[in-house]
Amino acid sequence: MRWARGLPTIFDPYTTTDSNTVDYAFGVYDMLFGLDSKLVPQPQMLDSWSASDDKKTYTFSLRDRLSWHDGTPVTAADCVASIRRWFQTPGGQLVNERTKDVSKVDEKSFVITLKKPLGVLIDQLAQVDVYPLFMMREQDARRPPTDAVTTHIGSGPFKFNEELYVPGASITFDKYDGYVPRDDAPDGLAGAKIARVRRVVWAKLPDPQTAMAALQAGEVDVLVEVPADLFPVIESDPNLVLENLYKSGFDYFLRMNCLQKPFDNVKARQAVLHLINQDAFLSVINPSLKGNRNVTSLFGVNTPFSNDANTNWFRKGGDPEKAKQLLQEAGYTGEKVVILDPTDWTEGHNASLFLASELRKIGLNVELASSDWAALVARRARKDSVENGGWSIFISSLPDFSLTSPNSAAFMAMNGEQGWVGWPQDDQYEVLRAKWADVTGIEAHRALAREMQQIFWDYASSAYLGHVPALSAYRKNLTGLIGLQAGRLLMWNMRKD
Amino acid sequence: MVTYIFRRMISAIVVMAMVGVFIFLLVRLAPGDPADIIAGRAATDQTVADIREQLGLNAPLPVQFRQWAGNLLNGDLGMSVFAGRPVLQLISQRLEPTISLSILTMILSVTVGISFGILAAWRTGGLVDRLLTAFSALGYSVPVFVIGYFLIYFFAIRAHWLPVQGYTPIDGGLGPWFVHLILPTVALSLGYIAFIARVTRASMLEVLSEDYMRTAAAKGASSHAMLFHHALKNAGVPILTVIGISFAYLIGGVVITETVFNIPGVGRLVVDAINNRDYPIIQGVLILTSGLYVLINLAVDLAYTLIDPRIRY
Numbered sequence: 001m002r003w004a005r006g007l008p009t010i011f012d013p014y015t016t017t018d019s020n021t022v023d024y025a026f027g028v029y030d031m032l033f034g035l036d037s038k039l040v041p042q043p044q045m046l047d048s049w050s051a052s053d054d055k056k057t058y059t060f061s062l063r064d065r066l067s068w069h070d071g072t073p074v075t076a077a078d079c080v081a082s083i084r085r086w087f088q089t090p091g092g093q094l095v096n097e098r099t100k101d102v103s104k105v106d107e108k109s110f111v112i113t114l115k116k117p118l119g120v121l122i123d124q125l126a127q128v129d130v131y132p133l134f135m136m137r138e139q140d141a142r143r144p145p146t147d148a149v150t151t152h153i154g155s156g157p158f159k160f161n162e163e164l165y166v167p168g169a170s171i172t173f174d175k176y177d178g179y180v181p182r183d184d185a186p187d188g189l190a191g192a193k194i195a196r197v198r199r200v201v202w203a204k205l206p207d208p209q210t211a212m213a214a215l216q217a218g219e220v221d222v223l224v225e226v227p228a229d230l231f232p233v234i235e236s237d238p239n240l241v242l243e244n245l246y247k248s249g250f251d252y253f254l255r256m257n258c259l260q261k262p263f264d265n266v267k268a269r270q271a272v273l274h275l276i277n278q279d280a281f282l283s284v285i286n287p288s289l290k291g292n293r294n295v296t297s298l299f300g301v302n303t304p305f306s307n308d309a310n311t312n313w314f315r316k317g318g319d320p321e322k323a324k325q326l327l328q329e330a331g332y333t334g335e336k337v338v339i340l341d342p343t344d345w346t347e348g349h350n351a352s353l354f355l356a357s358e359l360r361k362i363g364l365n366v367e368l369a370s371s372d373w374a375a376l377v378a379r380r381a382r383k384d385s386v387e388n389g390g391w392s393i394f395i396s397s398l399p400d401f402s403l404t405s406p407n408s409a410a411f412m413a414m415n416g417e418q419g420w421v422g423w424p425q426d427d428q429y430e431v432l433r434a435k436w437a438d439v440t441g442i443e444a445h446r447a448l449a450r451e452m453q454q455i456f457w458d459y460a461s462s463a464y465l466g467h468v469p470a471l472s473a474y475r476k477n478l479t480g481l482i483g484l485q486a487g488r489l490l491m492w493n494m495r496k497d
Numbered sequence: 498m499v500t501y502i503f504r505r506m507i508s509a510i511v512v513m514a515m516v517g518v519f520i521f522l523l524v525r526l527a528p529g530d531p532a533d534i535i536a537g538r539a540a541t542d543q544t545v546a547d548i549r550e551q552l553g554l555n556a557p558l559p560v561q562f563r564q565w566a567g568n569l570l571n572g573d574l575g576m577s578v579f580a581g582r583p584v585l586q587l588i589s590q591r592l593e594p595t596i597s598l599s600i601l602t603m604i605l606s607v608t609v610g611i612s613f614g615i616l617a618a619w620r621t622g623g624l625v626d627r628l629l630t631a632f633s634a635l636g637y638s639v640p641v642f643v644i645g646y647f648l649i650y651f652f653a654i655r656a657h658w659l660p661v662q663g664y665t666p667i668d669g670g671l672g673p674w675f676v677h678l679i680l681p682t683v684a685l686s687l688g689y690i691a692f693i694a695r696v697t698r699a700s701m702l703e704v705l706s707e708d709y710m711r712t713a714a715a716k717g718a719s720s721h722a723m724l725f726h727h728a729l730k731n732a733g734v735p736i737l738t739v740i741g742i743s744f745a746y747l748i749g750g751v752v753i754t755e756t757v758f759n760i761p762g763v764g765r766l767v768v769d770a771i772n773n774r775d776y777p778i779i780q781g782v783l784i785l786t787s788g789l790y791v792l793i794n795l796a797v798d799l800a801y802t803l804i805d806p807r808i809r810y
Contacts, residue, residue: 009579009773010535015548017537090541146544146551148535150581167580167587168769169761205662205759207642213649213661214759344772374529374774381533381542410541420541 001197001478001496004205004214005224007171011160012148013134014089019399022132026189027173027200027491028069029134029154032060032079033126034189037484039304039404041126042190044182045074045135045155047108055117062108065180068137069152069159076110081141083112083133088145091131094407094437095124119440120407128189128488129402129409157181157195157492170203173491186493188484196480196495215240215473221496222474222481224489227346228288234473244291245483246470248302248401251295252285252351253411255422255462257392260385261335262327262364269460270314271326272393275358277318282466284354285347291469298412298453300403301467304442305449310457323362337364338386340379340394344372351395351465380421400467406433406452414459424461498802502795509791516787517569517780521562524779530554531578531774552578565780574784575777577770584781588763594664595762597674598754599747601682606689607740613690614697614736615724621702629694636691641750645684645757652680662759681758685751689743696739700732707731733804741797745790 006020013025034044043049047063066074080102087096098121101113114121125133140149152160158173165171181192203220205211208227214220216237226234226242234242256263256272263269282292296315299305337359341352356366369379369391376394384390398411406412413433416425432452439448472489474481477497482490532549549555568575574584617629653661659680665673704710705728713727752764763782770778 016535017540021537090544144547144551146547148581166590166761167577167582168766203663203759206756206765207759209646210649210662210757210759213654214663217653217657217661219661219663371528372772374534374772375527376529377533378529381545 001199001222001494002201002203002220003222003224004211004220005202005222007168007202007204009168010148011150011152012145014085014131014145015148017130022128023488024160024171025132025134025154026156026488027158028152028156028160029136030066030156030193031126031132031134031189033122034191035126035128035484036190037188039188041122042187044190045079049122056114058112058114058121059105060110060112063180063182066155067178068155069176069178071178072137073107074135074155075107075138076104077107078138078141079135080104080110081138082135085136085141085143085145086131086133089131090410091127091408092124092133094118095121098437118437120437123405124407127405127408129399129405131408155179157193158200161199164201168204170201173200173202174198186482188482189488189490193490193492195492200491215475218475221478222472222489224472226471226473228286228290230473231288231290231471239476240473241476241478242471242473243483244469245472245481245489247483248399249291249467249469250397251300251400251403251467252281252347252395252397252465253462254355254393254395254465255411256460257383257390258422258424258461259383259417260390260392262330262332262337263392265330266458266460267326267330268332271323271330271362272359273314273457273460273463274317274319274326275323275362276314276463276465277358278464278466280318280358281351281354282468284350285466286468291471293467295400295464295467298403298456299449300400302400303404305404305446307446307450307453309450309453311453314457314463320362327362327364332364334365336386337366337392338369338390339366340376340391341368341370342373342376342395343370347468348373348395348397355393355395383417383423395465397468406436411462412452412456414456414461422461424459426455426459429455429459502799505795505798509788509795512791513784513788517566517784518562520780520783521565522558524774524776525558527774529774531776534773535579565777569784574781577778578775579773580775584777587766587778588781588785591761591763591766593666594760595748595751595755595764597667597678598681598685598751598760598762599744601678602685602689602747602751603740603744605682605686606693606743609686610690610693611697611729611736613694615701615729617694617698618701618705618728619720619724621698626698629698633691633694636687637695639687641684641688641753642757644687645680645754648680648684649757664760664762677760681754681760684757685747685754688750689747692743693736693739697732697736700735701728704728704732730804734801737797737800737804741793741800745793748786748789 008018008021008024010016010021011024013021030045032045033041036042045062045066047061049060051058062074068074083102086092098114098116098118099112100115104110135155137153140151143149157176157179159176161172161174175195175198181194184191186192205214211223212230212233215223231242234240256269258264278294286292293301295301296311297306339352339356342348356368359366379391380394382390386392402409410420413419414424414426414429417423429452432448435448439445478494480494482493532545532552532554535548536545577584577587580587613629617626620626649661652659660677663677665677667674710727713723751762752768755762755764767779767782
């Protein structure tokens with residue numbers, strides 16, 4: 001089985017947020033809990049778990065016959081070390097802050113003791129959007145997260161084949177015969193993980209046309225990410241299927257630098273929201289228009305918390321007159337606006353060029369700073385004025401699913417210079433965001449989401465440009481491919497006839 | 498001759514030292530560093546800073562240079578930041594596809610290019626000459642990736658004669674190795690065939706118009722003897738120069754071909770390394786490539802003496 005797709009460059013899911021690394025980790029490592037297709041956490045490596053009456057002590061027991069790829073058994077000590085390592089990443093930060101102790105009870109059981117109850121503890125242990133909690137061997141998990149693990153020894157259904165690894169070109173997974181799947185049916189990341197093929201090769205085919213030709217010729221079985229201009233070719237080939245397996249899709253957004261002129265003024269930021277016509281941007285980002293949607297909720301389009309609070313004023317967009325008026329009220333006097341333009345990312349580059357032309361229409365003095373993504377990342381971290389190497393706006397995208405967790409999604413924070421680039425700050429919003437961890441039940445979270453969104457759009461640190469599906473293509477003789485709402489394509493359960 | 502070679506080796510060392518300093522500074526002048534890439538898109542500044550510290554990127558540049566240059570003198574090109582493997586091992590792993598493609602391309606380009614050039618010169622002004630000149634213009638003008646897509650479409654997708662992409666190592670069988678290299682070799686060769694054919698034709702025409710060629714013809718020498726014994730040998734120096742230059746350019750030119758045909762060679766290794774800011778790989782590949790350029794130039798200069806006895810060093 002051959003997949004054409006991006007490859008991880010780092011193999012430690014605690015070191016990087018790169019989605020290729022996380023996808024690799026889903027094959028090689030296993031998790032305590034797995035989200036089912038309805039995004040509800042279900043025990044995966046666990047046989048059982050329980051919480052004390054005061055909700056401050058959680059006890060977890062591992063399933064029988066779990067083993068690492070080197071044949072040694074998975075123990076509670078491995079899990080404790082993995083959780084402690086996870087605590088050092090932004091993904092585990094919240095649980096770490098609330099935890100008094102994590103300790104082993106016996107070879108198969110361990111306990112998390114909290115300082116005070118944490119309503120979302122199990123959700124956090126199961127989350128897969130940023131730094132998911134994968135179990136590693138104790139000796140690997142003792143390393144700091146900044147020191148990447150390179151041993152590739154997990155307890156998941158697939159083993160990494162070291163001999164066939166060609167860095168940057170291909171990686172090979174073999175079925176791990178020692179893996180014991182659960183008895184229940186496969187359901188997203190939950191249930192039985194049954195490897196039905198002996199070997200899966202991920203190959204990086206850097207040229208999309210060649211990747212397409214290889215799929216048509218049967219040299220690869222799955223093309224994980226398909227550029228929009230190839231959709232008609234796939235749809236016209238009777239041997240191929242085009243499907244939204246990465247069910248999450250991506251939300252494109254622009255981020256403004258709230259520390260520097262002109263976007264240190266809320267009216268200038270709101271002007272941008274009035275200006276953005278998502279349909280126009282979507283036609284630039286995904287010209288096929290297949291599956292495109294507008295996104296106005298801070299919480300995305302497909303998450304349980306998506307809502308319409310405070311969205312009416314910018315929902316329609318495409319109002320340059322209103323934008324001009326707000327710019328004037330903001331006292332704009334022709335300061336330079338620098339858009340960071342990633343030329344090695346086609347969609348981002350096209351959207352940046354279009355954004356520049358739109359902003360010029362309302363009188364902004366726009367300059368495009370073109371570079372590759374790596375240089376963009378370096379420059380966007382700078383808080384200086386544009387004259388001193390700073391920036392004003394950049395465009396990026398994030399999986400829609402990641403907007404379910406305000407605790408861990410850096411984009412959703414408004415904690416000023418301590419937070420993610422753009423550095424929006426609103427203390428009232430942060431109080432609400434902190435509450436997210438403590439409330440329980442979906443209705444309570446939905447109510448909180450509306451309150452947060454009210455403030456988020458008043459502040460207007462970012463603007464959505466639209467929601468684009470991430471379609472995959474595969475040959476018709478493949479069955480059982482599992483795509484997730486959580487935006488992942490999994491290797492188990494699939495078979496080739 | 499020995500003194501000449503010795504002098505050239507000394508100057509090569511000086512050149513390589515300058516290249517080393519230049520490469521080291523160049524990769525660090527580019528904005529961004531490996532820590533940004535390792536941490537990923539959604540990472541916080543603190544995470545990036547921690548990784549930067551872990552990688553030793555906060556050390557002053559002279560300290561980093563001293564460490565790299567010291568290792569280099571001991572034959573150690575360092576470790577890849579991402580793959581966690583020695584750079585030399587990574588390059589060795591990628592060398593076979595690139596060398597295979599380069600050698601096959603040069604064999605095809607030289608044999609066909611020189612043959613076309615001789616043929617065109619022999620039948621100058623005729624139909625064959627015009628056809629070959631048109632072919633040369635086309636081969637020289639059409640980008641290699643366009644030729645690649647055409648070949649893939651007709652020979653792999655439509656006819657199913659050859660694979661679309663990929664590479665099979667030579668120890669996996671000579672047949673699969675060769676079959677995977679046919680399309681990339683043809684795609685890459687066309688430009689070089691055109692280049693070599695044009696230079697051969699021009700060089701041969703110049704020699705064929707010399708007095709001694711008329712004398713040979715008057716003495717009743719056969720066309721074969723005139724072309725291959727008298728003309729080609731005297732036209733050899735510029736042709737050899739062009740072949741040398743082509744081979745040197747080929748090292749950089751395979752990048753696109755490797756990308757189009759998904760061949761995991763050195764070209765793709767260095768492109769990925771540049772995108773990821775994997776400093777040790779970029780530095781290692783560029784140092785070795787520069788060394789190869791110097792050696793090819795030296796080899797071409799020495800080969801002149803074999804073709805033209807008048808040349809002495």
